[in-house]
Amino acid sequence: MPSPLLKERFVWFFVFLIWLELSFLPLISVEWLKPDLFAIFLTFYAFQIDRKHLLILALILGLAKDLLSNAFFGLETICYISGTVFLQIISDQFDRDKRWIQIVSVFLFTFFTLTMFSSLMLLVQPRYGITFSGFIKICFVAIYTMAVSFVGFPVLQKWVSPVFRQKQYELF
Amino acid sequence: MRFKYNIFFVIVFLLPICLGILGVTFPKAIDEVRIFSTQITLPIFKTQATVIRWFRDQGQHLLEWAHLSQENDQLKRKVQELENELNSVSMLKKENERLTALLDLKSRNTGPSIPALVVGRDPSNWSNFIVIDKGKKDKIYVNTVLVHPEGLVGKVISAGKNSARAILLTDSQSRVSALDERTRDVGLVEGEGSAMLKMTFLDYNSQIQVGDLIVSAGLGGVYPKGIPIGRVTMVSEEKNRLMLYAYVKPFVSFSKLEEVLCVNK
Numbered sequence: 001m002p003s004p005l006l007k008e009r010f011v012w013f014f015v016f017l018i019w020l021e022l023s024f025l026p027l028i029s030v031e032w033l034k035p036d037l038f039a040i041f042l043t044f045y046a047f048q049i050d051r052k053h054l055l056i057l058a059l060i061l062g063l064a065k066d067l068l069s070n071a072f073f074g075l076e077t078i079c080y081i082s083g084t085v086f087l088q089i090i091s092d093q094f095d096r097d098k099r100w101i102q103i104v105s106v107f108l109f110t111f112f113t114l115t116m117f118s119s120l121m122l123l124v125q126p127r128y129g130i131t132f133s134g135f136i137k138i139c140f141v142a143i144y145t146m147a148v149s150f151v152g153f154p155v156l157q158k159w160v161s162p163v164f165r166q167k168q169y170e171l172f
Numbered sequence: 173m174r175f176k177y178n179i180f181f182v183i184v185f186l187l188p189i190c191l192g193i194l195g196v197t198f199p200k201a202i203d204e205v206r207i208f209s210t211q212i213t214l215p216i217f218k219t220q221a222t223v224i225r226w227f228r229d230q231g232q233h234l235l236e237w238a239h240l241s242q243e244n245d246q247l248k249r250k251v252q253e254l255e256n257e258l259n260s261v262s263m264l265k266k267e268n269e270r271l272t273a274l275l276d277l278k279s280r281n282t283g284p285s286i287p288a289l290v291v292g293r294d295p296s297n298w299s300n301f302i303v304i305d306k307g308k309k310d311k312i313y314v315n316t317v318l319v320h321p322e323g324l325v326g327k328v329i330s331a332g333k334n335s336a337r338a339i340l341l342t343d344s345q346s347r348v349s350a351l352d353e354r355t356r357d358v359g360l361v362e363g364e365g366s367a368m369l370k371m372t373f374l375d376y377n378s379q380i381q382v383g384d385l386i387v388s389a390g391l392g393g394v395y396p397k398g399i400p401i402g403r404v405t406m407v408s409e410e411k412n413r414l415m416l417y418a419y420v421k422p423f424v425s426f427s428k429l430e431e432v433l434c435v436n437k
Binding site for chain 2: 071
């Protein structure tokens, strides 16, 4: 069970993250390609901090994105949660401390969530299903998010990691 | 412990599915929730947008300072030229009024326009909308049209008391009836979620060409007639070989929008 202090930090960090997504994203978006800052954070959290609360984080961030976007309600949340399960599988299989594995995971996570979103859109609104140009867009967004994570991970490592890490005591 | 985790896992997966079903069943309720979230975040983003605009304006003033006297001379000359032109235009205007009255044509009936600040943007890669700082209090309602000095922007899809969410022309759910100003061919301009617009349902014998100006046709009852949309960059025939389609480059730079004008029909 996280401590009250940690819970408070979580709340403030979420507020900050959502503010960043809404304010900072338009500044770094190239035409209509926007990097997925939530994907970078979730990957970082899965690899560097703790995997226990990852699903809850994905749920909250997905709901926030659903509220703030105009797409079919609930789709972003489903994609983030499924993507997080995929992320947990990757982080179980590979060395979590290697930076290149983390960065490739950002690409895979973004690619997975975006492809899933397009596929689900095909079920919900067949007219807006996945097309070739849509697939190219997914690839570019995933690459762009990966490129941003090159800068994002060291920043998160320095500023965010100490905020979430709970004190660990040596047993011996 | 394992059982507890599985239950939690199922709940986490079921919750968004339930929300999705809720969204299909009660789309109005979801709209209300979304506009409520916009209202909550509005003060922060409005202040932020105002501060950023102030700093940008100050920076621009400083850069322009050196050229002011030169620009002043140019503007004086321009005023003189325009005054001369104005005389001839007023004559043409009177003639136009007389001819319009003769033809019994109704002038375009648009209400007063309200300037609004863009305070929010869509974080998703799949939909394109903006949040403006004016709402029902300022007579902004659903289907209020947004324009920019460069051309058509979009329309309001949900309005709160002090803010509104508007869909952009580039959104994949956006449709505008449009016509080629030169050939008068009518089509439908659709967003594709990218920087370009697609004009469909063009007659196979249409004489539409690259470079033609596309304006709103005013057929759908939402958008007024004659607002510039963009220029044709490519023309091709549909797979069924019964119609043509064209790609249109919009005049408005949607990713850099800062202010818009809201027009009620």
